Each structure stands twice: as C-alpha cells, then as structure tokens.
Amino acid sequence: MLFVIKMFKKPFRVKSQSSMKGSDRKKLRLEIQKNFNGTDTETVADIIPNKEEVTIVKIYTHAGDNAFIYCVNKQPLLFEMDKQKVLVPTVYLLWRYPDLIERFTTWPPVFKKLVDGADLMLPGVIVRGNLTPSTFKHVQKGQVCSVNVYGNRCPVGVGETLLSGSDFFDSGMKGKGIHPVHLLGDELWAFGDKSSPPVIEDDPLPAELEKEFSAETGETKGTAGVMEGRDLATIAKNNGSAIKNENTPTDVQDIPEGTTLESQEDKEENGEENIEADVGATGGVDELNMDHLDIQGQEGAENEDDATGQPVTLSPEEMDELLQFCFLCAVKSSLKKSDLPLATGTFYKQHVMKYCPKDKNLDIKKSTFKKLSKFLQKQAKTGIVKVKELSKGVDSITEIDKSHELLRGLEVPDVVIVEETKSENEYSPPNITEMFAVTANTLPFFKPRGYSKGSALKPADIRKIITEYVKSNSLQKEESKNEVMLDPILAEMLLVKAEGDRSTLKWDDVYSRLLNKMSPVYEMLFEGQPPVIRKGNVEPIKIDVVQRASNKKATIVENLDLFGIDEKTFAHTVQVKVACSASVVPSQQKNKGPQVVVQGNQIHFVAELLTGSYKIPRKYLKGVEKAPKSKRR
Numbered sequence: 001m002l003f004v005i006k007m008f009k010k011p012f013r014v015k016s017q018s019s020m021k022g023s024d025r026k027k028l029r030l031e032i033q034k035n036f037n038g039t040d041t042e043t044v045a046d047i048i049p050n051k052e053e054v055t056i057v058k059i060y061t062h063a064g065d066n067a068f069i070y071c072v073n074k075q076p077l078l079f080e081m082d083k084q085k086v087l088v089p090t091v092y093l094l095w096r097y098p099d100l101i102e103r104f105t106t107w108p109p110v111f112k113k114l115v116d117g118a119d120l121m122l123p124g125v126i127v128r129g130n131l132t133p134s135t136f137k138h139v140q141k142g143q144v145c146s147v148n149v150y151g152n153r154c155p156v157g158v159g160e161t162l163l164s165g166s167d168f169f170d171s172g173m174k175g176k177g178i179h180p181v182h183l184l185g186d187e188l189w190a191f192g193d194k195s196s197p198p199v200i201e202d203d204p205l206p207a208e209l210e211k212e213f214s215a216e217t218g219e220t221k222g223t224a225g226v227m228e229g230r231d232l233a234t235i236a237k238n239n240g241s242a243i244k245n246e247n248t249p250t251d252v253q254d255i256p257e258g259t260t261l262e263s264q265e266d267k268e269e270n271g272e273e274n275i276e277a278d279v280g281a282t283g284g285v286d287e288l289n290m291d292h293l294d295i296q297g298q299e300g301a302e303n304e305d306d307a308t309g310q311p312v313t314l315s316p317e318e319m320d321e322l323l324q325f326c327f328l329c330a331v332k333s334s335l336k337k338s339d340l341p342l343a344t345g346t347f348y349k350q351h352v353m354k355y356c357p358k359d360k361n362l363d364i365k366k367s368t369f370k371k372l373s374k375f376l377q378k379q380a381k382t383g384i385v386k387v388k389e390l391s392k393g394v395d396s397i398t399e400i401d402k403s404h405e406l407l408r409g410l411e412v413p414d415v416v417i418v419e420e421t422k423s424e425n426e427y428s429p430p431n432i433t434e435m436f437a438v439t440a441n442t443l444p445f446f447k448p449r450g451y452s453k454g455s456a457l458k459p460a461d462i463r464k465i466i467t468e469y470v471k472s473n474s475l476q477k478e479e480s481k482n483e484v485m486l487d488p489i490l491a492e493m494l495l496v497k498a499e500g501d502r503s504t505l506k507w508d509d510v511y512s513r514l515l516n517k518m519s520p521v522y523e524m525l526f527e528g529q530p531p532v533i534r535k536g537n538v539e540p541i542k543i544d545v546v547q548r549a550s551n552k553k554a555t556i557v558e559n560l561d562l563f564g565i566d567e568k569t570f571a572h573t574v575q576v577k578v579a580c581s582a583s584v585v586p587s588q589q590k591n592k593g594p595q596v597v598v599q600g601n602q603i604h605f606v607a608e609l610l611t612g613s614y615k616i617p618r619k620y621l622k623g624v625e626k627a628p629k630s631k632r633r
Contacts, residue, residue: 007181008188009117010062011377013389020054020070028070032078035087035144036100047077047093075192079182086144091184094146094155095197102138102145103155104178105202111149111156114180120159122168122177126150128203131173136165145178153200157183314360319367323375326362329355331384331400333412339568341396341594344387345529346566348372355413382406390561390593429615430564431525432538436462436518445469445493445514456521456533463511470510477504484510493517526564541610543623545601555602561593563616571596573613578605603627 020028029044039047048054049072057069057076066082077093080086089100105126114120127135139145141164146155159180168177182188184197314322330351335342348364356362369375373395380387384406386399435456438446443453449465451457457465470476470484477483483504486494494513495502505513522538525531542558560567571582580599587595598606604627610616618624 007061007063007067008183008186011187011373012062012067013060014057015060015066016058017055020056022050024056025050025054028078031087036089039100043097047097048072069188069191071192076188079188088144088158088181089146090182090188090192091155091158091197092189092192092195094158098146098148098153098155098200100146101158102143102161104145104147105150106147108149108151114147114157114183115185119162119176120147120178120180122163122171122173122175125173125177126205127173128205131169133166133169136168139165139168141167147178147180148202150205151202152197153202154197156197314366316366316368319363320369322356322360322362323352323364323367323369326352326355327375327379328384328406328410329412331404332402332407332410335397335400337400340400341388341390341398342568343561343564343566344372344376344395344397345526345564347397357413390591396593427565427614428527431523432617432620433458433523433525434538435459435521435523435533436515437521437535439517439519441517442493442514445489456523457518459515462514462518466510466514482506524562538620540620540622541616543603543606543621543626545603545623545626552599553601555598555600555606557596557598557606558587559593560596563614563620565614567594567596570609571598573609574598574602574606577609578602601626601628 025048029048032044032047033039048070053073055071055074057071059067059069061067068080068082069076070078075092076090078087078089080088089097094100104120105128106120106124107126110120110124129135139161141161143161145159145161147157147159148155157180159178159182162176162179163171330347334351334354335347353362364370364372364375367375369378376385376387376395376397379385382404384401384404385397387395388398390396390398435458438451438453438455438457440453446455446465473487475485475487475490477485483506484490485504486502490505490510491502494505494510494517519535520537521533521535523531523533539559539562541560541563542556544556544558545553546556548554557570560570567584571584574580574596575582575598578598580602582596582598584594585597587593603624607618607621607624607627610621611618
C-alpha cells in the first residue's frame with residue numbers, strides 16, 4: 001500500500017455527502033474487524049453505533065485522488081482511498097482507542113518536523129529495551145501505524161511503515177521508517193471539531209534512557225518531554241512555526257556527552273533562530289520545509305523600519321489582525337454584489353489592499369495563513385463569503401453577506417474609493433514555462449538521476465541529461481558523431497516493437513522520442529505568487545466569432561482567467577477603445593471561467609490588445625486567423 005504524499009496537508013474538496021444505511025453500517029463494521037485485529041463486537045458497535053448519525057463523505061484530494069471519509073456525528077473517524085480500499089483510522093478515533101493499530105513513539109520536537117512534511121526517521125523512534133531481531137518482528141512493510149509523542153499515549157499522526165520489522169533491525173534503526181499520511185492539525189483534523197488530544201500517561205522509558213534523558217536535560221519524566229495535547233495542536237495549527245518545549249532530545253542516540261540544550265527563551269534572548277537540522281527526525285536539512293526561514297532571516301533588518309520611516313514590521317499575529325480588518329472593510333464598503341463572481345487575486349489587490357494604513361505593509365505571506373486561499377477558506381466557514389473554483393486552478397468569490405455579524409459596528413476608514421478599472425499597463429503577464437513530466441516508461445532512465453514519477457523538467461535540462469548519459473556511457477559512435485548507440489535502457493525506452501533489432505538512433509531522434517514518451521506539463525508563475533504546475537499543454541486564450549440574431553456577429557473571448565486577466569477590466573477596456581458593447585457572461589461549459597462577449601468582429605483589436613498591452617505571446621492565442629481581412633484601396 002502506498003499513500004499519496006502529504007495527503008491531507010492541503011485542502012480537499014467535498015464531492016458528495018450521504019447518510020449510511022443500516023446494511024452499509026454492518027459492512028463497515030465487518031471491514032473494521034477485518035482491518036484492525038483484536039476489535040470485538042462491542043468495540044465495533046461503539047465506533048459505528050446504530051442510533052447515531054453516520055455519514056460517508058466522498059472527497060477529491062489536492063493530489064487529484066478520490067477518497068472516502070466516514071463520520072459519526074460529523075466527526076471523521078475513518079478514511080480510505082478509492083483505489084486501495086484500506087480503512088485507516090483518524091487521530092480522533094485513535095484518541096479513544098490508542099492501541100487500535102501498531103503504535104510507535106517519538107520525541108515531542110520530532111512532531112514539528114513531521115508537520116513540516118518530513119518522514120519519521122528510525123533514529124527518532126524510541127526503542128524500549130534492547131534492539132533485537134524480535135523487537136519489531138510483527139511489523140510489515142506498508143502497514144498502517146500510528147505515532148505518538150513521549151509522555152502521551154494518544155497518537156498525533158497516522159502513516160505507513162516504509163520498511164519491515166526485520167529491516168528495522170538490519171538497518172540498525174537508520175533511515176526512513178514511517179511516512180505520515182494524516183497528522184494532528186492537517187485538513188482532515190480540521191474537518192472535525194478541531195479538538196486537542198487527551199493526555200493518557202505513556203509507558204515509562206527504560207532505565208538507561210530515563211537516566212540519560214534526566215542527565216542531559218536536568219528534568220525528570222513528567223516535566224520535560226511531555227507535551228500537553230493543546231501544545232501539540234498549537235504546533236500543528238501553526239505548521240510547526242513554534243515549539244513549546246526545546247528540552248527534549250530529538251534523537252537520544254545522537255546526543256554527545258556534556259551537551260547543554262537551551263530552552264526556547266534562551267535562544268530568543270541570544271538572537272538565534274529556532275531551527276534545527278534534526279537528522280534523526282528528518283534525515284537531513286534538505287527535507288525540511290524552509291519556507292519560514294526567509295521571514296525569520298529578514299526580521300533583523302526589518303526592525304530598523306521605524307528609524308528609517310519605512311512601514312512598521314508586524315508579527316504574524318498582528319498581520320492576521322490587519323488582514324482581517326482590511327478584508328472586512330473591503331466586503332462592507334468596496335466589494336459590490338454586481339462585481340461577482342470575482343477572482344480572489346483581483347479581490348485582494350483591488351479591494352483589500354487599499355484599506356491598509358500607509359504606515360503598514362499588508363503582506364499575506366507574513367501572516368500565519370501564508371496563502372490567500374487558506375485565509376478565504378477560514379472566512380468562508382463564517383459565512384461572510386462563498387468561494388468556488390469556477391475554472392481549473394482559479395478560485396472566485398461568488399457570494400457575500402453584507403449583513404453578517406462581523407460587519408456590524410465596523411468603522412471603515414476614510415478611503416477615497418474611485419470607481420476605476422485597473423489599467424492594462426498595470427497587468428503583469430505570467431511567466432509560462434513549458435515542461436515535460438517523467439512517466440512510467442521513462443522512470444528507469446530518470447530515477448537513477450534523482451527524479452521520481454511526475455517530476456517536471458525543462459527541455460534544456462532533458463537535453464543536458466541525455467547528453468551526459470550518452471557521453472558518460474560512451475554511446476556516441478566514433479565513426480559517426482551524429483548517431484547514438486542504444487544500450488538496453490535507451491532501447492527499451494525509445495524503440496517500438498517493430499524496431500527491436502535497431503541499434504542506433506540519431507541525436508535529434510533520441511531527444512524527440514524521449515520527449516514524446518514524457519507527459520507535457522507547464523509552469524505558470526504570476527508575480528508575487530508561488531509557481532503552479534499543471535498537466536497537459538497550455539490552454540490558449542480562445543477568440544471566436546459567432547453569428548447572433550438578425551445576422552449580427554459577436555466576438556467571444558475565453559480563458560482570460562487562466563492568464564490572470566480580469567474579465568470585467570478587459571471588457572471595459574475593449575468597450576472604451578472600440579466604442580462598442582462588451583459584457584461578461586458565465587461560460588456554458590462546466591468548470592470554465594466567464595466569457596467576454598464583444599459586439600461585432602473585433603478579433604483584430606482583441607489580439608492586438610492581448611499581445612501589445614497585456615504582453616501575452618501570440619502562440620497562446622487561438623482564433624486570430626478569423627480576423628476580417630483589410631480591404632485593398
């Protein structure tokens with residue numbers, strides 16, 4: 001069994017939700033007994049009761065997979081992937097039954113690394129007693145297991161083992177051991193009541209570890225190393241940005257004698273960053289989520305802002321408050337229902353940011369949310385706005401509630417609100433990079449070079465890799481430099497069955513055939529936003545002319561939203577420049593953004609506007625050839 005990496009780290013989309021019938025509940029109870037050994041009838045009946053509300057929720061994960069969540073009274077207790085059909089308990093269920101599945105214990109600071117996205121390394125697993133071949137003999141590779149932190153028996157994560165128990169012993173407890181799938185604080189946890197785990201006293205440490213633990217930290221069991229459930233929930237909620245207790249070693253085996261572990265307060269007083277390259281927990285610094293380093297590394301310079309007259313530096317919590325205030329002002333006084341639907345990026349730039357005071361700088365990346373989508377998800381849960389994905393990869397605000405209780409008594413600052421559209425000269429076109437993804441056919445070639453299935457590569461990088469491979473394996477023919485001799489890997493990857501006896505290919509054929517075996521993808525990078533990689537070829541902006549009633553023609557422009565172009569702004573520009581009617585209407589196609597409908601055949605002007613003012617390459621325009629030909633004089 002192999003789960004999707006970081007399955008619930010990013011938001012998922014609910015496709016359907018329905019109540020379970022009595023017969024389906026019986027089947028689910030049988031599956032629970034089948035998957036979790038030692039569960040008796042009474043336990044199963046307690047997990048899936050007869051007289052409580054039991055629902056099955058079908059979701060679509062961020063990675064594009066279908067999954068099912070089984071909820072009791074709206075609390076997610078179990079989930080399974082559509083393809084694998086293996087029941088997995090959530091942390092909510094494991095807090096009631098901590099020993100429902102195989103459980104591994106680690107140190108509290110390691111939990112921070114797991115939240116950041118790292119696998120649990122074997123040196124970070126606490127071994128009670130001597131390590132022998134029989135210590136983990138019952139553990140199978142790919143087995144569903146749970147992880148708890150020392151001091152609290154309640155698990156904080158669920159994952160799968162990456163090695164068997166015998167491999168644990170043979171490796172000397174080195175390397176990756178468990179891949180987390182679901183953790184306290186992730187989106188699946190947020191789908192429930194967001195409670196913290198109860199505290200159930202854990203099994204004691206062996207005497208030698210207890211002695212070493214106390215000697216290094218100066219603490220005894222119960223004071224150091226034990227994190228309350230609310231502390232772990234805080235770490236998870238903040239994505240590992242803060243850790244409550246720094247006195248617990250992350251890997252007892254790697255602590256040298258005489259080491260003094262500073263507390264979090266000591267580190268802050270000394271001006272040190274609270275970042276650890278814990279090889280025992282992560283296997284190396286490269287596996288850490290380093291996004292927060294940029295913010296911390298700039299704090300020293302930004303603290304001088306007051307002296308230079310620049311905007312005041314805000315803490316993440318203060319930035320959250322400023323973001324919330326500007327958002328509420330925008331909804332109450334700036335955003336109109338006639339503006340909807342409106343792309344979330346346009347809403348943020350044109351409506352939210354203008355309410356930021358001049359002495360402050362609104363930057364969502366320096367808030368605890370990091371992304372606009374996460375912030376709007378929180379607002380949507382209050383009911384003040386509704387956010388919907390009208391086109392692939394583009395979220396839009398579809399509804400607002402100006403009578404919401406959050407807006408009552410809100411005093412909006414005096415801001416000169418001018419009804420003007422964003423000039424096309426202010427638009428920054430996306431940087432589009434066409435790439436190719438590694439497929440199953442090409443994986444044997446790319447895997448030894450550090451690439452996995454789905455890795456996206458630029459054409460220039462692919463050419464460089466194939467060139468280095470040919471030269472390092474002396475596959476270039478001496479008598480004909482233009483030809484490449486095919487070794488078994490290249491032959492298997494590039495040749496078809498009818499060419500089984502072919503031994504050489506020209507350089508250009510090797511390169512072109514390799515690209516044909518890979519999947520086209522493209523990277524879309526907008527200014528101030530993280531890059532987005534999408535499958536397939538770049539979908540161009542479509543320009544078409546249709547015949548309307550009374551033999552009148554209209555120009556329809558589609559897919560502007562994919563390039564970050566606001567449809568209302570674009571329509572207004574066309575209307576002013578050409579002196580004709582232009583409107584924005586919903587697309588008749590499912591999962592498509594709005595269309596711009598312009599009176600008459602305006603393909604020539606629209607194409608010139610997009611390539612000139614908006615700087616969109618002509619190759620990303622489709623239908624330009626339908627422009628009317630100019631008459632000869």
